[in-house]
Amino acid sequence: MSFVNVLDRYEDFDFEAHRNDLTIDKIDTVLAKERISDTDFLSLLYPVAAHRLEQMAKKAESIAKRHFGRVVTLFTPMYISNFCENTCAYCSFARQRTIVRRQLSFEEIREETRHISESGIRHILVLTGGSRVKASLSYLSESLRIIKERFPSVGIEIYALNEEEYRLLINQGVDGLTIFQETYNEPAYHSFHRGGPKDDFHFRLEAPDRACRQGMRTVSIGALLGLAKTEEDAFFSGLHAQYLQRTYPRTEVSVSFPRIRPLVGDFVPPFPVSDERFVQVIAAMRIFLASAGITISTRESRQLRQRPAPFWCYENVRGCVDGRRRTF
Numbered sequence: 001m002s003f004v005n006v007l008d009r010y011e012d013f014d015f016e017a018h019r020n021d022l023t024i025d026k027i028d029t030v031l032a033k034e035r036i037s038d039t040d041f042l043s044l045l046y047p048v049a050a051h052r053l054e055q056m057a058k059k060a061e062s063i064a065k066r067h068f069g070r071v072v073t074l075f076t077p078m079y080i081s082n083f084c085e086n087t088c089a090y091c092s093f094a095r096q097r098t099i100v101r102r103q104l105s106f107e108e109i110r111e112e113t114r115h116i117s118e119s120g121i122r123h124i125l126v127l128t129g130g131s132r133v134k135a136s137l138s139y140l141s142e143s144l145r146i147i148k149e150r151f152p153s154v155g156i157e158i159y160a161l162n163e164e165e166y167r168l169l170i171n172q173g174v175d176g177l178t179i180f181q182e183t184y185n186e187p188a189y190h191s192f193h194r195g196g197p198k199d200d201f202h203f204r205l206e207a208p209d210r211a212c213r214q215g216m217r218t219v220s221i222g223a224l225l226g227l228a229k230t231e232e233d234a235f236f237s238g239l240h241a242q243y244l245q246r247t248y249p250r251t252e253v254s255v256s257f258p259r260i261r262p263l264v265g266d267f268v269p270p271f272p273v274s275d276e277r278f279v280q281v282i283a284a285m286r287i288f289l290a291s292a293g294i295t296i297s298t299r300e301s302r303q304l305r306q307r308p309a310p311f312w313c314y315e316n317v318r319g320c321v322d323g324r325r326r327t328f
């Protein structure tokens with residue numbers, strides 16, 4: 001059993017018919033429930049539910065407060081290499097882009113971690129481009145050993161690994177994995193990934209399973225909103241997180257919501273996501289999965305992030321680091 005089986009169950013599901021059947025009354029019925037089903041969650045993702053955005057936000061806030069209190073945990077990403085063998089159409093680091101390529105030396109990594117840890121941040125996410133040649137396992141192992149000296153919690157966001165490789169990095173002190181499927185729509189996935197190891201849709205989809213089986217403490221998954229229909233990718237992100245929670249109860253599961261931003265090159269997201277739609281998706285996710293972590297990035301505007309009571313519990317702090325935790 002893997003999440004592929006869950007995806008397969010929806011192969012013939014008529015999303016269009018579900019959408020056409022929705023009314024505001026049906027959305028009100030969903031919002032009155034204590035627990036919602038998979039298809040209730042899907043209903044909350046369609047534009048008709050935006051007529052009840054305020055009610056959705058209130059419900060999401062109250063669930064978030066009950067499960068996580070009024071605290072948001074901050075973590076910061078640290079890119080240690082931007083070499084990449086993949087051709088992801090939406091990414092500035094793709095191998096076809098003409099950009100400056102850099103890989104930090106161990107001395108530079110030591111220096112960066114010192115700066116970041118002195119800012120008060122205690123959680124770090126280490127990122128590389130998708131190059132096994134440059135960001136090899138031995139380079140990663142040594143880098144993580146250095147980073148671990150200053151951070152009690154170290155996550156990775158790198159290329160998909162096999163099970164033994166996850167075990168090796170867990171033994172090195174890694175306790176979190178972030179890996180986004182980008183889109184759960186397989187034909188769309190193949191249209192954006194045409195050359196490189198990341199083209200393997202299923203190997204990537206099952207990466208969280210491999211890490212969980214080896215005892216990864218936290219796993220964060222999600223889709224890159226903008227690549228395919230928002231409601232369908234948000235729906236499958238939620239189902240994926242639910243599947244991981246049920247299958248690996250000892251792993252803490254989070255969902256992230258990256259949105260496509262301007263980049264080097266000429267990529268235009270086929271399904272752009274407005275701020276209002278973005279808030280609707282996060283609120284729906286919180287109502288569906290009360291106990292899952294939800295992460296948003298400081299790439300999102302301050303205005304959007306500084307809600308009196310947010311529905312998410314992690315913020316990915318890019319650039320400016322101003323403290324360990326933000327309390328509301």
Ligand code: SF4
Nearest residue numbers: 084088091093094130
């Ligand atoms: S694998 Fe990662 S770094 Fe490389 S092009 Fe794709 S998204 Fe960018």
